[in-house]
Amino acid sequence: MAYIPPVNQPHCCDIKKCQQFINEEGPSVLGNYDEKGHTPVHWAALAGSAELIGLFVDCKGPVNLPSQSESGQHPIHWAAVNGCIAVVDLLVKAGVSLDVEDQKGCTPLITAAQYGQTALCCYLIGKGAKVDLCDLEGDTALHWAAFKGHCELSHLLINSGCNPGQTDNFGQIPLHLAVLSGNLPTVQLLCGQDGVELEAEDHNRNTPLRLAKGRKSKEIVSFLQNTIIQSKNLHAKFNWSTWLFGRPGKSKGPLLFFYGNLFLWGYPTYFFKIMPVSYYALWEWHITFLLCNVLMWFFFLKASLMDPGFLLRGTEEYNNAVRQAINFNDWKNGKNPLSRLCHTCHLVKPLRSKHCRVTNRCVAHFDHYCPYVYNDVGHRNRFALYMAAVNITTNERMNLKKYSYLMDESGHFFNPFDRGLLLNLLEFFHLIPQLSEDKIRKRDVNEI
Structure with a gap:
């Protein structure tokens, strides 16, 4: 048997x-198995190397052999683990079925759902993957997404036709599994679905x-x-506890x-202990304090x-983006x-926006959910919160290398939103308009 290429080790991708x-050795070398029962294509798929998979596809070698493990x-299942759309796209174009099953009955869609790969699931569904297929235990992709607590992915699967009331071989619906995950937003999502x-x-009652x-x-x-x-009452019942202390997942405790x-x-300490003994001597300070309190409360x-x-x-x-992704051909880059x-709000998130799991909404310039104001902090109210109490965040600096839009073409990290101290302050207080996405993308590190 010919020597297996070095790509059999997931850390080695020497083109x-x-x-x-x-x-x-010829393209047939790609069909050789290592001591663990995997082919070179498996390892390349797991490593997410679109360049290697492209090489294997171009040489007409076997790219869809199942592993000899249990x-x-x-290989497409291995690519689904890491959510590598570029690799999956190449394999699909090479003729690999979107619904190929492993020995446990898992399709690439089910595997992607197990690992919370929402973007890949969206791609597979757009390409025509069947959302209602089950593994050998009767679990659909929605069952797995609910079990792993992936709320946004569950929302995508439901909107794509997954039945939220379908039972598996144990008689469990996705709601049972969402409860086992302990993820409240997923439980709330499933409880609101018809059926x-x-x-x-x-089966265990x-x-x-x-x-x-x-x-x-x-x-x-x-x-x-x-x-x-509430489901057993024809009229919605007012809940004093919820009104006073907040609903589950959004407590008014803080x-x-x-x-x-x-x-x-x-x-009480101020008005009954401090003010009576010092008002006449320090009346101007008391007036200032009260005025500041009025502003603070405002x-x-x-x-x-x-x-x-x-x-x-x-x-x-959002709908256009999903439709266009089906014919997108630049995944490998x-x-x-x-x-x-x-997939919860059905929108394309602008830069610096984020979906808040507490309010279940996407917020422009999302900073954080503040339990003390019982609201998100974002583009419109951040100035008000700043004036009520100074709030400084270092999230972008701490996670600098996490955001792809903070990298220039040379691979250097920089902050394209930094316009200098003066302009930053003017933008923050809404005295000048913020930069458009086109201008942000055109900025270079040398301009900063």
């Missing part, structure tokens, strides 16, 4: 040596609520109990703690009650038109 082996996975029985029993109690997931237990009660400290301790309530910059949901731009899609 020249692989080309040399193929020239010497799982019997094909989902909130009190469905599996466990309902989602019973499973939640067994796992001591207090927020999920509270949410399921309230949802079940906000009430803030109010309690001020109104039960701070202000900006605090403004930050708490105003729209922080929620983006419009259900945009046509690292471009991914699906990376900025939000």
Whole structure:
């Protein structure tokens, strides 16, 4: 048997040596298995090397042989683990079926769902992968997404036709598995779907609520109990506890703690202990203090009650992006038109925006969800929060290498949003318009 190319090791992707082996031994060398029962194509797919997979496809070698291991996975399954769309795209164009199954009945879509690869799932669905296929235990991609707590992916699969009420071989629907994951947003999503029985029993006679109690997931237990009660009433029942303390997953505890400290301790101490003994001697300081408090409350309530910059949901731009991705041919160059899609809000996220899991909305210039103002902090209310209490974030600097749009063509990291101290302040206080995406992309590190 010919020597296996060095790509059999996931950390070795030497294109020249692989080309040399193929020239010497012929394309059939790609069908050789290593001691673990995997082919070179498996390792290249796992490494996400589109260049190597392209080489293997061009030489007409076998690129769809199953592994000899117990799982019997094909290379496309290995590529799905890391969500490498470029590799999957090359394999699909080489004739690999979108719905090829391993020994456990898992398709590439199910494998991608197991690992939370939302963009790849969107690609596979757009290419025509069947969303209703099950593995040997009767679990669909939605079952796996729910079990792993991937809320956005679950939303995509439901919108793509996955049945949220389908049972597996254990009698469990995705809601059972979402409860086991402990992910409240996924539980909330599934409870809001038509055809989902909130009190469905599996083969062990466990309902989602019973499973939640067994796992001591207090927020999920509270949410399921309230949802079940409301589903049995023709008219929505007002819940004083929810109104006062917040719904599960969005507690008003920090906000009430803030109010309690001020109104039960701070202000009483000031008005009954400090002010009576010092007002006449320091009246100007008291006036200043009270005026500052008025301003503080104005900006605090403004930050708490105003729209922080929620983006419009259900945009046509999202639908166009999904449709265009089907015919996109530049995956191998690292471009991914699906990376900025939000499948919950159905929109294309602008730069610096993010989906907040607490409010379940995408927010422009998202900073963070602040439990003390009970609202997101974003483009529209960040100034108000700053005026209420100085807030400094270092997220972008700490995660500099995490964001692809902070890298220039030479691979150097820089901040294209930095316009200098003066312009940064003017933009922050809305005195000058922010840079457009086109201008941001055209900026070079030498301009900073």
